[in-house]
Amino acid sequence: MPHVTISLHGAAGEVTGSCSLVETPTARVVIDFGLYQGTPENEARNHVMPAIEFARVDAVVVTHAHVDHCGRLGLLPSLGYDGAIFASEPTVELLPFVLRGSASLQKLRVEEWHAKSAPKCEVLEPASLRWSSWQRHDEPRILYGHQAAGKVVRELVALPWSQWQEIAPGVRARLHHASHMLGAASVELECAIPGGTPVRVLFSGDIGAQGSPVLAPHRFPDGAIDAVVMESTNGARPENSRKARGDAGTLIDAGLSELRAFVEAAQANRGKILLPSFAVGRSQLLVHAFAQLSKDGSLGEMPVFLDSGMASRACGLMGRWPNLLAAPLQRARLAGADPMDFEQLRSLRSREESAVIDGMRSACAVIAGSGFCDAGPMLRHLARALPRESTTLLFAGHVLHDTLAWGLRQGATKVAINGAEVDVRATVGRVPGFSGHASLEGLTEWLSHVPGSPRVILNHGTDAARDGAAAAIVRKGSPAVTRPAIAEPVGV
Ligand SMILES: [Zn+2]
Missing domain, CATH: 3.40.50.10890 (Rossmann fold)
Known part of the structure; x- marks a missing residue:
């Protein structure tokens, strides 16, 4: 029987809606709770709650303040979670603006719908590209309002970089700089196993491109990792990677x-x-x-x-x-x-x-x-x-x-x-060079710095991107790469 189980509840075969659950013998920890974005069908999925009993969750950790990773945090009070929400100090500074802004935007969308003034875009010519933005026939539904956003903001707790801190019974966490945006972190969890060796899991969060002109380079754990949950956004784009290779x-x-x-x-x-x-x-x-x-x-x-x-x-x-x-x-x-x-x-x-x-x-x-x-x-x-x-x-x-x-x-x-x-x-x-995400080579390079021989679980990428990243990771000698479906448990 595995000691720790990881399941993806969003961003499994796609790039939005990040949300993962880690279950240990003593605790349940959620990493990220982001919005689905893009098409109206995707937006509708924000109202379908993941198969997680939030009332039984012990801790929530947020990797960074992009809405596809944090935009559904405002739902936590209504889902029965009233514990701490951990993140890096810059993320704790940014989240109140993001969550209150999100609550305001949701209210505005409803008002626009009633006033028939919602933003509307269409491509008219050429005919081959014809497309129309979704006309919202149904009244937009509000996910959460200012009160819930405010409640979540009061539960934010800053975690220091690189230092262990207990966040749930038998679970310690520490953050490593991910070079993706201000405050973006990879989250390392150490899960105690009664009578056994602790299991270490690393969530990459979004991995920034190498050599960012703005942000410091990535930082990594110093002890062997048993499993990595890793993003794969650019896994299907080797042409970008070729340009980025070398220098x-x-x-x-x-x-x-x-x-x-x-x-x-x-x-x-x-x-x-x-x-x-x-x-x-x-x-x-x-x-x-x-x-x-x-x-x-x-x-x-x-x-x-x-x-x-x-x-x-x-x-x-x-x-x-x-x-x-x-x-x-x-x-x-x-x-x-x-x-x-x-x-x-x-x-x-x-x-x-x-x-x-x-x-x-x-x-x-x-x-x-x-x-x-x-x-x-x-x-x-x-x-x-x-x-x-x-x-x-x-x-x-x-x-x-x-x-x-x-x-x-x-x-x-x-x-x-x-x-x-x-x-x-x-x-x-x-213009090239402004992507916040690592290229395919950047992803495998990042993985090569993770100590140990971790099992790799890919999230945050289309199916093609996960396939591309998996093939590249296997070529580099990684023994086990998993691309789980939504809510499919992976044992570590
Ligand atoms: Zn991001």
């Missing part, structure tokens, strides 16, 4: 020089560069890249608008933990500088401030959400700027199928945004 900085340098070329073109034709981005993670990578262009003189007087209160807040928090930053940023911080600030950066905090961009007739760059172009201030910027030939729409990472971002990246020539037809005359491009 870890190559892809990031390539991204920076391509961004520089787009900036020079925008300056020449007084155009806007629109960068759809997520508030935490990719936005900081982009701000840092523009800071580099400011420093080397390529940016000139061109303003860079960060049109996201959450992204600005996350940038502001970066300097609080210098030891989590990449070495050059760490040195800047210790010398008293704000490593995420530069002369041309304008942080916008309201819709009124954001309207300044509408009237801009000189070159500028705009970083705004949502990353999938399905809501948020980016929709307004797209509606105004896509018909101009001087505009460049730049994607800096993965976009989900069935989103406006997908259609635009595939070459849509006419779209509709909130009912208004928009001709796409803008240049649409991609």
Whole structure:
């Protein structure tokens, strides 16, 4: 009989809805409780609760503050869990904004539904790409409100990095820097086995790309690990990996020089560069890249608008933990500088401030959400700027199928945004090197630093990605790679 059982209750064969359960002889621990995202069918799954008796759970640990890992935490009070929710100190700082923001957004969606003003996007031409965002015929259901979010926030407990702390009967936990976004951690659990040797399990969380220009490198456990639950987002993308092989900085340098070329073109034709981005993670990578262009003189007087209160807040928090930053940023911080600030950066905090961009007739760059172009201030910027030939729409990472971002990246020539037809005359491009996730080689490289010969359990990847990652891991000599179905128990 196995001593410890692990089961995935989300992100099994897909990239959202992360949630795992660890059952030991003395305790039950949940790692992450994230939102399903993307299609309406996926969003509906958020209302179907995982097969976990939360009233009998002893501890919840959160790897990081992306909503696909934490967005359902607000459900915990209604599911009967009132214990501590452990996370790194930066994650504990970020989670209140994420959870309260999520509660506000859910309320807004219901109000928009009643007012028939929900964001709506369509791809009209070419016919081969025709697509329409979901029209919500049913009233959106609220997962949780501000009261529940507030209750969860009061239960947050910061775990120190690299130090053991008991979180449940017979279970100690410690965190290791995952280099994915501010505060992102791999979670190591040591589960006591009465009369036996403790079992150690490592949850990778999301694993950042190697050689992050913003974040410190990954850190690893120092003792043998029995099982690793590992993400596999980029497992099916060997083409990215080939570029990244060898010099870890190559892809990031390539991204920076391509961004520089787009900036020079925008300056020449007084155009806007629109960068759809997520508030935490990719936005900081982009701000840092523009800071580099400011420093080397390529940016000139061109303003860079960060049109996201959450992204600005996350940038502001970066300097609080210098030891989590990449070495050059760490040195800047210790010398008293704000490593995420530069002369041309304008942080916008309201819709009124954001309207300044509408009237801009000189070159500028705009970083705004949502990353999938399905809501948020980016929709307004797209509606105004896509018909101009001087505009460049730049994607800096993965976009989900069935989103406006997908259609635009595939070459849509006419779209509709909130009912208004928009001709796409803008240049649409991609810049590499801004992914928050490790490449396929990065994943196997990360695994090679985990001590011992752990059993590998893959989550957080499509079936193709899990297959690709499993094949690569087996080629590297790992004896056992498991790709469990949802709720399927895996013994350790
Ligand atoms: Zn993430």
